[in-house]
Protein backbone atom coordinates (compact mmCIF):
# COMPACT_ATOMS: atom_id res chain seq x y z
CA UNK A 371 0.00 0.00 0.00
CA UNK A 372 1.30 3.43 -0.93
CA UNK A 373 1.89 5.81 1.86
CA UNK A 374 -0.62 8.64 2.29
CA UNK A 375 0.01 11.48 -0.11
CA UNK A 376 1.46 9.20 -2.78
CA UNK A 377 -1.85 7.77 -3.93
CA UNK A 378 -2.13 7.80 -7.67
CA UNK A 379 1.58 8.27 -8.28
CA UNK A 380 2.52 4.69 -7.66
CA UNK A 381 3.37 4.13 -11.29
CA UNK A 382 5.94 6.92 -11.29
CA UNK A 383 8.06 5.22 -8.64
CA UNK A 384 10.94 3.02 -9.74
CA UNK A 385 9.80 -0.56 -9.46
CA UNK A 386 11.89 -2.13 -6.71
CA UNK A 387 11.11 -5.78 -5.98
CA UNK A 388 9.41 -6.07 -2.58
CA UNK A 389 12.07 -8.42 -1.18
CA UNK A 390 14.83 -6.10 -2.29
CA UNK A 391 13.00 -3.13 -0.83
CA UNK A 392 12.69 -5.04 2.48
CA UNK A 393 16.44 -5.68 2.27
CA UNK A 394 17.12 -1.96 1.84
CA UNK A 395 14.84 -1.22 4.77
CA UNK A 396 16.61 -3.78 6.96
CA UNK A 397 19.95 -2.27 6.01
CA UNK A 398 18.57 1.16 6.89
CA UNK A 399 17.36 -0.05 10.26
CA UNK A 400 20.72 -1.73 10.89
CA UNK A 401 22.56 1.47 9.99
CA UNK A 402 20.27 3.52 12.27
CA UNK A 403 20.80 1.09 15.11
CA UNK A 404 24.58 1.10 14.60
CA UNK A 405 24.67 4.90 14.53
CA UNK A 406 22.47 5.08 17.63
CA UNK A 407 24.69 2.59 19.47
CA UNK A 408 27.79 4.56 18.43
CA UNK A 409 26.22 7.84 19.56
CA UNK A 410 25.20 6.26 22.87
CA UNK A 411 28.69 4.85 23.37
CA UNK A 412 30.28 8.26 22.67
CA UNK A 413 27.78 9.92 25.00
CA UNK A 414 28.45 7.25 27.68
CA UNK A 415 32.18 7.83 27.48
CA UNK A 416 31.52 11.51 28.09
CA UNK A 417 30.12 10.44 31.45
CA UNK A 418 32.91 7.97 32.05
CA UNK A 419 32.80 4.22 31.97
CA UNK A 420 30.61 3.91 35.05
CA UNK A 421 27.05 4.01 33.81
CA UNK A 422 25.23 0.77 34.67
CA UNK A 423 25.11 -0.33 31.03
CA UNK A 424 28.67 0.65 30.01
CA UNK A 425 29.94 -2.34 28.02
CA UNK A 426 33.64 -1.56 28.57
CA UNK A 427 35.20 0.15 31.53
CA UNK A 428 38.78 1.27 30.82
CA UNK A 429 40.72 1.90 34.02
CA UNK A 430 38.49 -0.45 36.00
CA UNK A 431 38.71 -4.07 36.99
CA UNK A 432 35.71 -6.26 37.70
CA UNK A 433 35.00 -9.20 39.91
CA UNK A 434 32.10 -11.18 38.51
CA UNK A 435 30.35 -13.63 40.73
CA UNK A 436 27.10 -15.34 39.80
CA UNK A 437 24.72 -12.61 40.98
CA UNK A 438 26.76 -9.60 42.08
CA UNK A 439 29.60 -7.93 40.17
CA UNK A 440 32.02 -5.47 41.73
CA UNK A 441 33.61 -2.85 39.47
CA UNK A 442 36.57 -1.06 41.01
CA UNK A 443 39.46 1.16 39.90
CA UNK A 444 42.38 -0.91 38.67
CA UNK A 445 44.98 -1.22 41.42
CA UNK A 446 42.49 -0.99 44.30
CA UNK A 447 42.65 -3.94 46.66
CA UNK A 448 39.22 -5.28 47.49
CA UNK A 449 38.47 -6.27 51.08
CA UNK A 450 38.16 -10.03 51.50
CA UNK A 451 34.41 -9.87 52.27
CA UNK A 452 33.77 -8.21 48.89
CA UNK A 453 35.49 -11.09 47.09
CA UNK A 454 32.38 -13.19 47.65
CA UNK A 455 29.56 -10.68 47.20
CA UNK A 456 26.99 -13.39 46.39
CA UNK A 457 27.25 -14.53 50.00
CA UNK A 458 26.38 -11.01 51.19
CA UNK A 459 23.38 -10.91 48.86
CA UNK A 460 22.14 -14.28 50.11
CA UNK A 461 22.47 -13.01 53.67
CA UNK A 462 20.46 -9.92 52.72
CA UNK A 463 17.74 -12.08 51.17
CA UNK A 464 17.53 -14.28 54.25
CA UNK A 465 17.42 -11.25 56.55
CA UNK A 466 14.65 -9.49 54.61
CA UNK A 467 12.77 -12.70 53.72
CA UNK A 468 12.81 -11.51 50.11
CA UNK A 469 14.50 -12.72 46.94
CA UNK A 470 16.42 -10.47 44.57
CA UNK A 471 15.83 -11.93 41.12
CA UNK A 472 18.03 -9.62 39.06
CA UNK A 473 21.85 -9.27 39.05
CA UNK A 474 23.47 -6.37 40.90
CA UNK A 475 26.54 -4.31 40.02
CA UNK A 476 28.48 -2.51 42.75
CA UNK A 477 30.69 0.30 41.43
CA UNK A 478 33.46 1.84 43.55
CA UNK A 479 33.82 5.46 42.47
CA UNK A 480 37.47 6.55 42.56
CA UNK A 481 37.03 10.30 43.10
CA UNK A 482 34.52 13.17 43.18
CA UNK A 483 34.85 14.23 39.53
CA UNK A 484 33.84 10.69 38.53
CA UNK A 485 31.01 10.72 41.09
CA UNK A 486 29.60 14.04 39.88
CA UNK A 487 29.93 12.94 36.25
CA UNK A 488 28.01 9.71 36.65
CA UNK A 489 25.51 10.90 39.30
CA UNK A 490 25.17 14.63 38.61
CA UNK A 491 21.90 14.95 40.55
CA UNK A 492 22.61 12.54 43.39
CA UNK A 493 26.31 12.75 44.33
CA UNK A 494 26.95 14.89 47.39
CA UNK A 495 29.93 15.02 49.71
CA UNK A 496 29.14 13.22 52.91
CA UNK A 497 27.00 10.53 51.25
CA UNK A 498 28.53 7.08 51.65
CA UNK A 499 26.74 5.16 48.92
CA UNK A 500 23.75 5.24 46.58
CA UNK A 501 21.48 2.49 45.23
CA UNK A 502 19.52 3.28 42.08
CA UNK A 503 15.75 2.77 42.19
CA UNK A 504 16.02 -0.32 39.97
CA UNK A 505 17.81 -2.11 42.82
CA UNK A 506 20.44 -3.27 40.33
CA UNK A 507 23.23 -0.71 40.67
CA UNK A 508 25.05 0.43 43.78
CA UNK A 509 27.64 3.21 43.82
CA UNK A 510 30.13 3.51 46.67
CA UNK A 511 31.14 7.15 47.00
CA UNK A 512 34.68 8.46 47.64
CA UNK A 513 33.49 9.44 51.16
CA UNK A 514 34.18 5.87 52.27
CA UNK A 515 37.89 5.89 51.44
CA UNK A 516 38.32 9.55 52.45
CA UNK A 517 37.00 8.85 55.95
CA UNK A 518 38.53 5.41 56.31
CA UNK A 519 35.05 3.82 56.61
CA UNK A 520 34.41 0.13 56.11
CA UNK A 521 33.16 -0.46 52.52
CA UNK A 522 31.70 -3.83 53.48
CA UNK A 523 29.18 -2.37 55.92
CA UNK A 524 28.14 0.15 53.26
CA UNK A 525 27.70 -2.60 50.66
CA UNK A 526 25.55 -4.49 53.17
CA UNK A 527 23.51 -1.33 53.81
CA UNK A 528 22.94 -0.80 50.09
CA UNK A 529 22.12 -4.47 49.48
CA UNK A 530 19.24 -3.97 51.91
CA UNK A 531 17.92 -1.15 49.69
CA UNK A 532 18.59 -3.23 46.55
CA UNK A 533 16.67 -6.27 47.83
CA UNK A 534 13.72 -4.09 48.83
CA UNK A 535 13.82 -2.12 45.53
CA UNK A 536 13.84 -5.32 43.49
CA UNK A 537 10.53 -6.18 45.13
CA UNK A 538 8.83 -2.93 44.25
CA UNK A 539 8.20 -0.69 41.26
CA UNK A 540 10.56 2.21 40.50
CA UNK A 541 7.76 4.49 41.72
CA UNK A 542 7.59 2.47 44.94
CA UNK A 543 11.36 2.71 45.32
CA UNK A 544 11.11 6.49 45.12
CA UNK A 545 8.21 6.57 47.59
CA UNK A 546 9.78 4.36 50.24
CA UNK A 547 12.49 6.95 50.88
CA UNK A 548 9.65 8.97 52.45
CA UNK A 549 9.56 6.33 55.19
CA UNK A 550 13.20 6.66 56.23
CA UNK A 551 12.76 5.16 59.69
CA UNK A 552 11.86 1.89 57.92
CA UNK A 553 14.04 1.92 54.78
CA UNK A 554 17.15 3.29 56.47
CA UNK A 555 16.51 1.56 59.78
CA UNK A 556 16.48 -1.81 58.03
CA UNK A 557 19.58 -0.94 56.01
CA UNK A 558 21.57 0.20 59.04
CA UNK A 559 20.42 -2.89 60.93
CA UNK A 560 21.40 -5.31 58.17
CA UNK A 561 24.55 -3.26 57.51
CA UNK A 562 25.59 -3.93 61.10
CA UNK A 563 26.99 -0.46 60.81
CA UNK A 564 29.43 1.19 63.14
CA UNK A 565 29.95 4.27 60.97
CA UNK A 566 27.46 6.34 63.00
CA UNK A 567 27.21 6.47 66.80
CA UNK A 568 27.82 3.43 69.01
CA UNK A 569 25.04 1.67 70.89
CA UNK A 570 26.55 2.98 74.13
CA UNK A 571 26.26 6.56 72.87
CA UNK A 572 22.74 5.94 71.62
CA UNK A 573 21.46 4.57 74.92
CA UNK A 574 23.13 7.45 76.75
CA UNK A 575 21.72 10.14 74.43
CA UNK A 576 18.26 8.71 73.73
CA UNK A 577 16.58 9.55 77.09
CA UNK A 578 17.47 13.21 76.53
CA UNK A 579 16.37 13.39 72.88
CA UNK A 580 12.96 13.65 71.27
CA UNK A 581 12.95 10.10 69.88
CA UNK A 582 9.32 10.45 68.73
CA UNK A 583 10.25 13.41 66.52
CA UNK A 584 13.21 11.48 65.13
CA UNK A 585 11.00 8.59 64.04
CA UNK A 586 7.60 10.04 63.08
CA UNK A 587 7.97 12.18 59.94
CA UNK A 588 4.94 14.22 60.99
CA UNK A 589 6.68 15.31 64.19
CA UNK A 590 10.00 16.24 62.60
CA UNK A 591 9.23 19.95 62.91
CA UNK A 592 9.10 19.54 66.68
CA UNK A 593 12.88 19.07 66.94
CA UNK A 594 14.39 22.14 68.51
CA UNK A 595 17.83 21.56 66.99
CA UNK A 596 19.22 20.23 63.72
CA UNK A 597 18.40 16.65 62.77
CA UNK A 598 21.38 14.57 63.86
CA UNK A 599 21.52 11.91 61.16
CA UNK A 600 24.15 9.86 63.02
CA UNK A 601 21.75 9.57 65.96
CA UNK A 602 18.73 9.17 63.64
CA UNK A 603 20.14 6.17 61.77
CA UNK A 604 20.91 4.27 64.96
CA UNK A 605 17.56 5.28 66.47
CA UNK A 606 15.71 3.95 63.39
CA UNK A 607 17.66 0.71 63.50
CA UNK A 608 16.79 0.10 67.15
CA UNK A 609 13.15 0.99 66.56
CA UNK A 610 12.94 -1.63 63.78
CA UNK A 611 14.61 -4.22 66.01
CA UNK A 612 12.16 -3.26 68.77
CA UNK A 613 9.19 -3.86 66.44
CA UNK A 614 10.64 -7.11 65.09
CA UNK A 615 11.28 -8.32 68.65
CA UNK A 616 7.71 -7.53 69.67
CA UNK A 617 5.81 -8.66 66.60
CA UNK A 618 7.99 -11.38 65.02
CA UNK A 619 6.82 -12.46 61.58
CA UNK A 620 4.09 -9.78 61.53
CA UNK A 621 6.92 -7.24 61.40
CA UNK A 622 8.30 -8.84 58.21
CA UNK A 623 4.84 -9.02 56.67
CA UNK A 624 4.58 -5.29 57.40
CA UNK A 625 7.95 -4.66 55.68
CA UNK A 626 6.78 -6.55 52.59
CA UNK A 627 3.44 -4.73 52.55
CA UNK A 628 5.20 -1.35 52.70
CA UNK A 629 7.57 -2.41 49.90
CA UNK A 630 4.53 -3.07 47.72
CA UNK A 631 2.55 0.03 48.77
CA UNK A 632 4.83 2.55 50.47
CA UNK A 633 2.18 5.25 50.30
CA UNK A 634 -0.03 3.13 52.61
CA UNK A 635 2.60 2.67 55.31
CA UNK A 636 0.63 4.22 58.16
CA UNK A 637 -2.43 2.11 57.40
CA UNK A 638 -0.20 -0.99 57.09
CA UNK A 639 1.37 -0.18 60.44
CA UNK A 640 -2.00 -0.13 62.17
CA UNK A 641 -3.16 -3.23 60.33
CA UNK A 642 -0.12 -5.36 61.23
CA UNK A 643 0.57 -4.12 64.75
CA UNK A 644 -2.97 -3.15 65.93
CA UNK A 645 -1.66 0.23 67.05
CA UNK A 646 -0.65 3.50 65.44
CA UNK A 647 2.93 4.57 64.77
CA UNK A 648 2.77 7.28 67.49
CA UNK A 649 1.60 4.67 70.03
CA UNK A 650 4.44 2.30 69.14
CA UNK A 651 7.02 5.09 69.13
CA UNK A 652 5.83 6.24 72.56
CA UNK A 653 6.29 2.70 73.92
CA UNK A 654 9.77 2.60 72.39
CA UNK A 655 10.68 6.00 73.85
CA UNK A 656 9.43 4.93 77.29
CA UNK A 657 11.54 1.80 77.12
CA UNK A 658 14.58 3.92 76.29
CA UNK A 659 13.83 6.13 79.30
CA UNK A 660 13.80 3.20 81.66
CA UNK A 661 15.89 0.38 80.28
CA UNK A 662 17.21 0.79 76.75
CA UNK A 663 19.68 -2.06 77.09
CA UNK A 664 16.81 -4.48 77.59
CA UNK A 665 15.88 -3.94 73.93
CA UNK A 666 16.28 -6.94 71.65
CA UNK A 667 19.83 -7.10 70.29
CA UNK A 668 19.70 -4.98 67.16
CA UNK A 669 22.98 -6.20 65.78
CA UNK A 670 22.01 -9.83 65.43
CA UNK A 671 20.20 -10.35 62.13
CA UNK A 672 18.13 -13.54 62.09
CA UNK A 673 20.09 -16.45 60.74
CA UNK A 674 17.18 -18.17 59.08
CA UNK A 675 14.06 -17.03 57.36
CA UNK A 676 11.78 -17.77 54.51
CA UNK A 677 12.30 -15.88 51.29
CA UNK A 678 9.22 -14.39 49.79
CA UNK A 679 9.06 -14.78 46.02
CA UNK A 680 9.50 -11.55 44.16
CA UNK A 681 5.95 -11.48 42.89
CA UNK A 682 4.41 -11.43 46.36
Ligand SMILES: [Zn+2]
Pocket residue numbers: 527531553554557
Ligand atom coordinates in the same frame (compact mmCIF):
# COMPACT_ATOMS: atom_id res chain seq x y z
ZN1 LIG B 1 20.42 4.04 52.99
